[in-house]
Amino acid sequence: MTAKVKIRQRQDGTFEVERFTPLRRIEHLMVILTFVILVLTGFPQKFYDTSWAAWALNMCGGLDSARLIHRVSGLIFSFHLFAHLAGIAIGTLAHKLTLSLLPTTRDIRDVFATLGYYLGKRSTAPAYPKFDYRQKFEYIGIVLGGLVMVFTGLMLLYPGIVAAILPGQFIAAAKVAHTNEAMLAFLVLLIWHVYGSHFSPEVFPMDKTIFTGYITKEELKHRHTLEFARLFPEESLD
Numbered sequence: 001m002t003a004k005v006k007i008r009q010r011q012d013g014t015f016e017v018e019r020f021t022p023l024r025r026i027e028h029l030m031v032i033l034t035f036v037i038l039v040l041t042g043f044p045q046k047f048y049d050t051s052w053a054a055w056a057l058n059m060c061g062g063l064d065s066a067r068l069i070h071r072v073s074g075l076i077f078s079f080h081l082f083a084h085l086a087g088i089a090i091g092t093l094a095h096k097l098t099l100s101l102l103p104t105t106r107d108i109r110d111v112f113a114t115l116g117y118y119l120g121k122r123s124t125a126p127a128y129p130k131f132d133y134r135q136k137f138e139y140i141g142i143v144l145g146g147l148v149m150v151f152t153g154l155m156l157l158y159p160g161i162v163a164a165i166l167p168g169q170f171i172a173a174a175k176v177a178h179t180n181e182a183m184l185a186f187l188v189l190l191i192w193h194v195y196g197s198h199f200s201p202e203v204f205p206m207d208k209t210i211f212t213g214y215i216t217k218e219e220l221k222h223r224h225t226l227e228f229a230r231l232f233p234e235e236s237l238d
């Protein structure tokens, strides 16, 4: 029996399968938008004594408006993260979602099997499930890194409340964590994510699945073989 999944026919007669619902696609666009704004308004504050920071702050309408834009988009980012996690928790409890991005012991085996393949010790890469270990690592990294940014950002936004509960050093520590995690997140996205979704030979010049929501059956079979077998057991017998 075939699992329930949305399938549509392409102009060339081949079929494609829904991989991301409209909600997930909108969420991805939201993350791009808020993250880019947070980077563009946050880093000029960190590197305030450079000429490009002065230019960037001017583009934002000055330091005060850059800070305001950063705070408002930071609150939107925070709301989005909590709404996303709440949605996952409710969906899982109601048995409407499976946690396909949660790492399992299979992912550890896949890491070694993939390395073996890259080093020529195996003739094929392992068969990956709906999300491979690299995609899971990125997702968990965004969620955990996002939580660090949100908690430290809120501490910087409301220092009076924090100081009433905790020693003042916590605010200084929050600033160190916020600014360094921002750099880490920026570099991971720039290097890892851009490589994975643009420059990797499997997807070059661009993996559009997260924007269109659909992946061709051929690609699904090749890149996420176990998911293909789950969705189309009869076709995967060969």
Ligand code: HEM
Pocket (backbone or CB within 6 Å): 035, 038, 039, 041, 042, 043, 045, 046, 067, 068, 070, 071, 073, 074, 075, 077, 078, 146, 149, 150, 152, 153, 154, 156, 157, 178, 179, 182, 183, 185
């Ligand atoms: C997730 C992406 C984010 C990035 C890349 C980012 C980046 C930065 C950077 C680089 C700074 C300057 C720190 C310094 O001066 O050394 C900063 C400051 C700050 N950020 Fe963020 N941030 C992010 C998220 C947030 C969030 C979610 C919030 C709030 C909920 C927030 C609130 C603040 C506040 C309040 C400051 C201090 C500057 C001010 O008072 O306006 N940030 N951020």
